[in-house]
Amino acid sequence: MENKELTKVDLIFEKIDNTEVLKKAFNMTQAGIIQDMLDSGLKGRGGAGFPTGLKWKYTAAENSPDKYVVCNADEGEPGTFKDREILDRVSNKVHGGMVIAGKAIGAKKGIVYLRGEYRYLLPKLMPELEAFHKLIKEIGFDFEIEYKMGSGAYICGEESALFESIEGRRGEPRNKPPYPTVSGVYGKPTSINNVETLVTAMMIINHGPQKFISYGTKDSRGSKVFSVSGDTPTPGIFELELGMTVLQFVDEFGDGDTKAVQVGGASGFCVPRKKFAETIIGFEGVPTGGSMKLFNSSRSMYNVLHNYLDFFAEESCGQCTPCRVGCQQLLKGVEKVKKGEAKSTYLNELTKLADTMKIAAKCGLGQSVGNAFKSIVGNFREEIIY
Amino acid sequence: MYQVGNLVRELSDKHGRVRESLMPILQGIVQKHNYLTDEAMVEVARELDISAAEVYGTASFYTFLETNVKGKYVIRVCKTITCSMKGKSDIIQTLEDILKIRVGETTTDRQFSLVETNCIGWCHKAPAILINEMPYTELTPEKVSAIIKDYMQK
Incomplete structure (x- = not known):
């Protein structure tokens, strides 16, 4: 690549x-x-x-x-x-x-x-x-x-x-x-x-x-404007050439203690530190409308996931069942696991639900809830459980 | 409660009595009176010749088209992740202390309402709030108290 x-x-x-x-x-x-x-x-x-x-x-x-x-x-x-x-x-x-x-x-x-x-x-x-x-x-x-x-x-x-x-x-x-x-x-x-x-x-x-x-890569031509926020000494708007890795991005904008970057907002993907070097920001890796949120090791990824799911549960238009019910159940589900009311294996059931939403939801909102859910649960499972 | 007949007629004249004018008309009422009364929505339905259920159905879909009593100044505190990480709770606490209301409530003098809202697009200057249309960013408890006290003087 x-x-x-x-x-x-x-x-x-x-x-x-x-x-x-x-x-x-x-x-x-x-x-x-x-x-x-x-x-x-x-x-x-x-x-x-x-x-x-x-x-x-x-x-x-x-x-x-x-x-x-x-x-x-x-x-x-x-x-x-x-x-x-x-x-x-x-x-x-x-x-x-x-x-x-x-x-x-x-x-x-x-x-x-x-x-x-x-x-x-x-x-x-x-x-x-x-x-x-x-x-x-x-x-x-x-x-x-x-x-x-x-x-x-x-x-x-x-x-x-x-x-x-x-x-x-x-x-x-x-x-x-x-x-x-x-x-x-x-x-x-x-x-x-x-x-x-x-x-x-x-x-x-x-x-x-x-x-x-002349800018960018084969799959991601040109440059684009990034919105940088979270744990960074330099939050703001930056126009960057496409095709950099998350690691290069973190070297420029991180605070030295970045543990994860959420690329593409609540509907995007969470990239953990161990995948920074191999992940390209763009259509060949993780696509983004520009949202780049950095989280350092003081942040609880459970709180991040909970915040996103709460967001989706509120913003789902409620028209189609997979999204309306799915968003609420994912939110309730992670709360249950966190409180110990459900076993950690319940996360596997929730992951299946996220997959179903990807296939069955009517629009991009419901289809993309699983992106954040699966990438955060997949990479920070222990933070969701304990 | 407020009398809305003239305003609805003015707004209907301005935007036209067609379905696509519904949003601008409702937005116009909210800009002036901060929320939609049942009477206002019935009046709009009458002007546009559509059912009141259609008006309520549309209004209730949109967070900013409030159908419950709201104060003159609606304070919307962003609760999405960056604002939440950067001290949203302190801002809420400060506002609750000054206004002596909880999130979701309106002061008895109908001057202020306090609500939480989803991302308002100021993550790089978190925490942020909107007071009616105006954004206020990079807030601290001191800063937000000063801002509210200014509004109290208005």
């Missing part, structure tokens, strides 16, 4: 001439923009990692007069705060990415779905958006962006739940297919992209795909 050194990169927040990039995009063809995305190998930065070029290609292929670009700014994964920072510092690039996506797929409308927790950003974002609308009109784009607010529901970061919420309903995920590229918000073909993905797309148009490919 390829492995890169830990390298800091400055592309997401770098100062660029937005007008020039947008003019360049305006003069490109639909197919040209999509080809650049395909060539770059960009995968979605929200966590799931679907190739952006393909998403745009599929949406572009749909024959509909009404299409939408939706920016997923419902950043709720515990440990992720990069999208807030990106919107706060370079909202024009987010809006710019939406216009470029709109040109690529043939959409005239964009919607930013911003989580309710970030409502305080609106007084700054609205004037920026107004100036942006003026700018793109001068260039010649026919595109308009509006903001829709969330109201405190983690599940609304799931794309189809997000559409339901925009449409004024409970944020309950839909059955797939049809996929959003065919039937998304208001039943129209929709390209839904993460905040950072849209900024990266704008950067790829600016520099060309070759520069992007």
Whole structure:
């Protein structure tokens, strides 16, 4: 496997001439923009990692007069705060990415779905958006962006739940297919992209795909923004080249006593110290939407797991049984084992339940609860029992 | 209790009487009155010509669309892992002492409500809270007391 050194990169927040990039995009063809995305190998930065070029290609292929670009700014994964920072510092690039996506797929409308927790950003974002609308009109784009607010529901970061919420309903995920590229918000073909993905797309148009490919590995092209928190002397936002190992990451950000890193938030994977050197952060190893939480040896991994399960039990939308009941039973189960009310072998039963949820849950929330559960129980079993 | 008829009409005029306006309308009411009364939800249902059950069903799904009485300032303390590791309990303790209420309660003068919430996206500056829309970060018991005392003066 390829492995890169830990390298800091400055592309997401770098100062660029937005007008020039947008003019360049305006003069490109639909197919040209999509080809650049395909060539770059960009995968979605929200966590799931679907190739952006393909998403745009599929949406572009749909024959509909009404299409939408939706920016997923419902950043709720515990440990992720990069999208807030990106919107706060370079909202024009987010809006710019939406216009470029709109040109690529043939959409005239964009919607930013911003989580309710970030409502305080609106007084700054609205004037920026107004100036942006003026700018793109001068260039010649026919595109308009509006903001829709969330109201405190983690599940609304799931794309189809997000559409339901925009449409004024409970944020309950839909059955797939049809996929959003065919039937998304208001039943129209929709390209839904993460905040950072849209900024990266704008950067790829600016520099060309070759520069992007020069960063990262075969499976994980480019750089991405990491949200670093927990037991670290330097918490914050860092844009890093993809392809480093957890060990390299810990050497840079750890406090010298790191025993585990939770990569990808509550729905991600726990990497214990003994696996730091062999685990690559990226799609060939542990994928992440950017959440990196470090735990040192003073932390109880039972508390970490309990906190995550409590989170999922509350945030499960309750629509499908495997997730609704599964989250509650996993939570109750680890409590029982901890209190000695159930034997330690009960953890094996709970692991089977986590596996069932992965197969049977309707959406990514229920399917990924097992990631944290199995990686924490698997690596820190004694901490869960005693 | 509050009278909500005019506000619901204003919000319906602004956002339009269609289903996709339901969230912005409910959010608008909560911004002004901090929670949704049964009367408010019935009024919204009437304006949008949908059933009150649809309105309640939607509102009750979202944590920030409160359907129980809430104070003028809703204090949401993040309880997710990093904030929990970095002193969330001390912040709660301090708030409970100052406000003389427990988590989940509202002060008798209806000024403050104290609740816990899931990750609000400030893990690098934990512990963090929201007071209505405003985030406050890197809190200590001293810092949070000063902030609440400021709000008490308002």
